[in-house]
Amino acid sequence: MRDAAIGEILVQPDELQHRVRELGAEITRDYAGREPLLVCVLKGAVFFLSDLMRAIDLPCEVDFMAVASYGSATQSSGVVRILKDLDAVIDGRDVIIVEDIVDSGLTLQYLLRNLNARGPSSLAVCALLTKPERREVDLEPRYVGFEIANRFAIGYGLDLDERYRNLPYVAALKSP
Numbered sequence: 001m002r003d004a005a006i007g008e009i010l011v012q013p014d015e016l017q018h019r020v021r022e023l024g025a026e027i028t029r030d031y032a033g034r035e036p037l038l039v040c041v042l043k044g045a046v047f048f049l050s051d052l053m054r055a056i057d058l059p060c061e062v063d064f065m066a067v068a069s070y071g072s073a074t075q076s077s078g079v080v081r082i083l084k085d086l087d088a089v090i091d092g093r094d095v096i097i098v099e100d101i102v103d104s105g106l107t108l109q110y111l112l113r114n115l116n117a118r119g120p121s122s123l124a125v126c127a128l129l130t131k132p133e134r135r136e137v138d139l140e141p142r143y144v145g146f147e148i149a150n151r152f153a154i155g156y157g158l159d160l161d162e163r164y165r166n167l168p169y170v171a172a173l174k175s176p
C-alpha cells in the first residue's frame with residue numbers, strides 16, 4: 001500500500017512470522033499440561049492473536065474484550081472503560097492477555113487489576129510490541145515480541161484512527 005503516512009518499516013513480515021512462532025513455542029512449553037484461555041484485546045491484537053494461537057500446540061481457547069482508553073488518537077489517559085466484556089468465566093483458568101502494544105502501560109494495568117479480581121489461577125501478558133521508554137507504570141509483559149523505539153506504530157493490527165491495520169508489517173507513522 002502506498003501512503004504518505006507510512007514511514008520506516010520497524011518489523012518486516014518475515015520477522016513477525018518468525019517471532020510469533022517462537023512465542024507460540026514458548027507458551028506451548030510453559031503451559032504444557034494446561035489449557036490456557038487467550039484473552040484478546042480488541043481490535044488491534046486480533047491479527048497477532050490469530051497467528052499466535054495457531055503457533056500454540058496445546059488445547060486452548062480464546063475470548064475477546066474491548067476497552068476504550070480515553071485520550072487522544074496517539075496518547076492514552078489511563079481512564080479505561082470496558083466496551084465488551086468477556087463471555088467466559090475466568091475463575092480458576094490460566095489466562096493470557098494478548099495485546100498489540102504496551103505503551104504507557106496504563107491500559108494493561110487496568111486490565112490486570114480487573115481480571116485478577118475474577119480469580120484466575122494464573123494471569124500473564126503476551127504483547128507483540130512494547131515501547132519501554134514510554135512506560136508510566138512498573139509493568140513488563142511476560143512475553144514480548146519486539147521492543148520498539150518511541151514512535152507511533154501502525155500495521156499488523158495497529159491503527160491510526162482505524163486505518164492501516166491491514167499492513168502486513170509494522171511501520172512508524174511518518175511525522176508530517
Ligand code: IMP
Nearest residue numbers: 076102103104105106107152153158159
Ligand atoms: P497504553 O495504555 O498507553 O499502554 O496504550 C495502550 C493502547 O494504546 C494499545 O493497546 C494501543 O491500542 C494504543 N497504542 C499505543 N501505542 C500505539 C502505537 O504506537 N500505535 C497504535 N496504537 C497504539
Ligand code: MG
Nearest residue numbers: 041042044100
Ligand atoms: Mg489495543
